[in-house]
Amino acid sequence: MPSELFPLDAPQTPGARETLGAQAVVLRGRAAHHAPDLIAAIAEIDARAPFRHMATPSGKQMSVAMTNCGARGWTTDRRGYRYDPTDPLTGRTWPAMPDLFQTLAREAAVGAGFPDFQPDACLINRYIPGARMALHQDKDEIDFTQPIVSVSLGLPAIFLWGGQARADRPRR
Ligand SMILES: O=C(O)CCC(=O)C(=O)O
Incomplete structure (x- = not known):
């Protein structure tokens, strides 16, 4: 565990609304009771557009x-990184x-202060123990006024929250 990181000191109680930054909140436990339905829906998506390990532009x-x-x-x-209407693996459009x-995304967005969110894209990430994603900014989106809603299910995981500048110390 990198020692320069420090813990988010807000309470981690279900239902808690923790502010991370100017336009960023954690709605703890918000999706928990939908987990079985979400997992079932993901299995259907997987059947049409299978999970795969993509390569970065550098080939990793x-x-x-x-x-x-x-x-x-x-x-x-x-x-490169991009949004595509077609799944490159199957040649078909992504599942609806x-x-x-x-509904979950719209409700979470409202709860975070974004009343007019209409989600059009949903990336689903599956982590097994040991899998990781480095700290990064999402900047392939067309409209940066729209929120990103992220739902996390399963084992506890460590999330890093960086600042506006690369040199800012991330919180975990
Ligand atoms: O899986 C997560 O919760 C983080 C996802 C993420 O940062 C991304 O896909 O860009």
Whole structure:
């Protein structure tokens, strides 16, 4: 565990609303009671657009397995990071975004102060123990006024929250 990181000191109680930054909040436990339905929907998406380990533009295979649903999916390969309406693995459009995903995302966005969110893309990341994703900024999106809603299920995991500058110490 890198020693320069320090713990988020907010309480980690279900239902808690923790502010991370100017436009960022954690809604703890918000999706928990939907977990079985979310997992079942993900299994259906996996059947049509299988989880795969994508390659970064530098050719490194990601340890996280990914798939997508919605009108566009985030993808990466030697050609770069991008959103694509077509799954490069199957040549088909990505599976439709389930209503539950859309409802959860919209409700979470409202809870975080974004009343008009219409999600059109959903990246699904599957981590097994040992898989990781480095601290990064999401900047392949067209409209930065729109929120990113992230739902996390399963084993406890460590999330890093960086600052506006690369030199800022991340919180964990
Ligand atoms: O899987 C997560 O919760 C983090 C995902 C993420 O940062 C990303 O896909 O860009």
